[in-house]
Amino acid sequence: MHPTYAEVTAAAERISGYTRPVVAARADADTVPIAGEVWLALEHMQHTGSFKARGAANFALAQREQGLLPKVGITIASGGNAGVACAWAARLVDSTATVFLPDSAPAVKVSRLRALGAQVLCGGDAYADAAAECERYAATSGALRSHAYNDPYIAAGAGTLLDEIVAQLPGLDTVVVAVGGGGLLTGITVSANHHGVRVVAVEPERCRAFNAALEAGETVDVEIDSVAADSLGARRVTPMALSAAAEGDVRSVLVTDKQIIAARRTLWDCRRLAVEHAAAAALAALLSGAYVPAPGERVAVIICGANTDPIDLVAR
Incomplete structure (x- = not known):
């Protein structure tokens, strides 16, 4: 069973003063050349370098x-x-x-x-x-x-991120988030369902546990083979994620490794953000056209982690 929104707000109170508030930064046309209003939620600046x-x-x-x-x-x-x-x-x-x-x-x-x-x-x-x-x-x-993603406390803590984003961006229409095992997706979706925000769940084509579960109507094992597998490489998504998704507006999209690598490079070239491949997967959905916002749609893209070796970004 996924956590309730009350458990997300309880988590926010519990971790207040221990975690860093997320920073939302407007993405310019050089970074995201699309019709919508796009903001980057810079959660890679969190303690330990990720939303975790x-x-x-x-x-x-x-x-x-x-x-x-x-x-x-x-x-x-x-x-x-x-x-x-x-x-x-x-x-x-x-x-x-x-x-x-x-x-x-x-x-x-x-x-x-x-x-x-x-x-x-x-x-x-x-x-x-x-x-x-x-x-x-x-x-x-x-x-x-403890568990990396399949735990109500873990998911509720992750859900506090969207509450902070909504507080900074009133009228938010859509949040775009990378998916691995489903802990972040669960928490974000519980909060999004409360606020009436659409969730776009992004996975690599060869790390598609959530996408496959939606197709099957239940959690299933998938093969794992992606440049982002160290963060998104769960073989099976949690039932919590499916349960939360069933209660709101959640869209599943897939991106290629090539598109993830290109998005990661864009974040470095245009914003000097050195992030891991999983963190670039969400942005890849917009840059590749896997998700196309409507004109004027207010979108937040979660940049979820920065535990990476940036040598391949700075080396030419």
Whole structure:
């Protein structure tokens, strides 16, 4: 069951003072040459370099409130960003984090984890393999099991982002968001449903767990093969995401890796924003024409993460 809007507002109160308010910046015609009014929600400037800090803080603080934090700490499986956020949030509550990563996790994210004092363990070839190792560790150690996206506290924390965007952009028509496992999509959609905002859910063509679930009418496994797979590479979307989407105006669109790479380059060339490929996926939907706003439509594009190695952006 997905979180309620009341749980999103409770999360906003809980994490206030711990997370950074999002910055919304108007996109000029050089960045997004379309008819609509486009704003970039610069959530890559959040603590830990991604929106994941919101859900992680909400989870950790809620567990502390309920007296559920074990001495052995918190454990999570992650492609990188959720693990970094978990390690950061664990420090907020004087705890520790053990993070299981797939072998393909980017080195920049591994370095961030170690800098935050997390114990980093390898968990196999893919996120699903790391998740299985994490489950075994939690069962044997007694560590509190967190989840990168399939948890109501995580999703509710992510939903606080749209409330902040709407407060800055009254009359917002549409929010465009990249989708992996569905935690961000769930929270954003719950908030969007409350405010009457359309959600455009963007996925790589070869990382389409949400899109495939919509087609099938239920969650299904998909193959993962994308330049953005380290952040968007969930094999299966959460039932929460499907449930929240069924209650509002959610459109699913797909983009190619080539389009994601081009959008990431545009953010660097036009705005000097060094972001990861997943963060560029949402913008790719507009630049590629996968989603075409109506003239005058007010659109917010969530730039969700910046845990990347920018060397390929600056090198020519």
